[in-house]
Amino acid sequence: MEYTVHKLGKMAGVSTRTLRYYDEIGILKPARINSSGYRIYGRAEVDRLQQILFYKELGVGLEDIKAIIDDPAFDAETALREHLEKLLHKKAQLEILIDNVRKTLASREGRITMSDQEKFAGFKEKLIAENEQKYGKEAREKYGEEAVERSNQAFKNMSQADYAKMQELEVEMRKVLAEAMTSGDPAGPLAQKAAALHKEWLTMAWGQYNKEAHAGLTQLYVDDERFTAYYDREQPGTAAFLRDAVQIYTGMKK
């Protein structure tokens, strides 16, 4: 089967412009060019386009897609996982936005017309909140309570499906962690997998991720007895083991 831009485009549901653009950036080149200069695509190109569209569907950028499908050694899983984090972060931001728009609308409806000062105050509050999230570690060292408070906030905008997913993640993490502890090596593959799962869980809980906060939080699990009790309930030392695994995972300690 051979296709021109039009036929292939129709088949796959993309524009001819898209196919020419893909040719231009080298992500999908036609099998050959015929005597009239037309692009001719074959089976292999159809398959490749399907792959491209698949990843595009996931919101991956074309450059990254190229890397994924061109390099067989490429770690697609890591790439997808990082991408997932970006998406979760984006979603969290969107939810804050939606909330703010609704609040604005509500205040208008109630004729409580916010003053510009109040609007700006709200704006600054958000900036501060973002900063606090970025530099959460330092802040948490001083205000441990507040950090917990904030993390609870993240739950407000979480869907039921998200919540279920989080619980699943935690269950699996604890399972893997328990198994890892039998070996006793926080640098081992199982312990590292547990750290990775914990990272995913954390990303959901905070709508964001950074290594320092991750390492800091697991340290808190050890320092704060309420957390320690929770993690150590099945097996004493679990919180400390998780902290060690995460410190290695995040590169905070070798």
Add this chain to the structure above:
Amino acid sequence: MEYTVHKLGKMAGVSTRTLRYYDEIGILKPARINSSGYRIYGRAEVDRLQQILFYKELGVGLEDIKAIIDDPAFDAETALREHLEKLLHKKAQLEILIDNVRKTLASREGRITMSDQEKFAGFKEKLIAENEQKYGKEAREKYGEEAVERSNQAFKNMSQADYAKMQELEVEMRKVLAEAMTSGDPAGPLAQKAAALHKEWLTMAWGQYNKEAHAGLTQLYVDDERFTAYYDREQPGTAAFLRDAVQIYTGMKK
């Protein structure tokens, strides 16, 4: 108080480039230019920048912001409401994305490596689903059941807060609608407000909105006795009144 780009930028947390760009596109011009060609901003400009940043915070584009703050007659509420719809739609899309990435990751973990065919099949399914949403009216005329089925699907990715909001919206809509019915005029302000509220509710339920589907759905409320019973339980004729109001609201009927 007078500010140069640097001072104002620091105060408001934006870059000097941003201020120059705002000057360039005419959304924020300095109060005056001094003898050295420097931009000098005053109190009024600080206020205006705060307004700009406020709307930007809501994700509104600069062009729209300009329209909002320049034209005192501009209907900011409608603009915000439309913007909210866009955001909700975006969020729904994002959730589908996140789900797909997770599924992909899950299938990789389980070594069930999806074949390209399967991937593409999933991709097509989504395209079809999108089409069905776009041309939902025709489809629903033939498959009323399926439409309901699909709308139920939208709930899957809805957060608890969203759900609560939806219920609130419906309660308010019914309240306004009941009040509007005492006048008996589906073109009156109250009836039109009810239609607007119903639109907002619908946008949440479907993650998307279009007039045809809106009008079609309210017609369905009248045609399908299960819906009619639901809407008419307090007051007979409510479903028909809502349909009339929405047909006028959407411009499907004068």
Add this chain to the structure above:
DNA sequence: CTTGACCTTAACGTAACGTAAATGTTTATA
């Protein structure tokens, strides 16, 4: 008088195409 901090304009880069514009090729039909 120099240094450094600040200011200016100009202009390219970004992501992924949409949309002409100008023009050549293939196919269907009268």
Add this chain to the structure above:
DNA sequence: TATAAACATTTACGTTACGTTAAGGTCAAG
């Protein structure tokens, strides 16, 4: 077979909100 419709090509500007040089003036301090 002539011609129109459908399809192909390349080129290049537009989109959004700035970031980032580049090349060069201004101003206060030491």
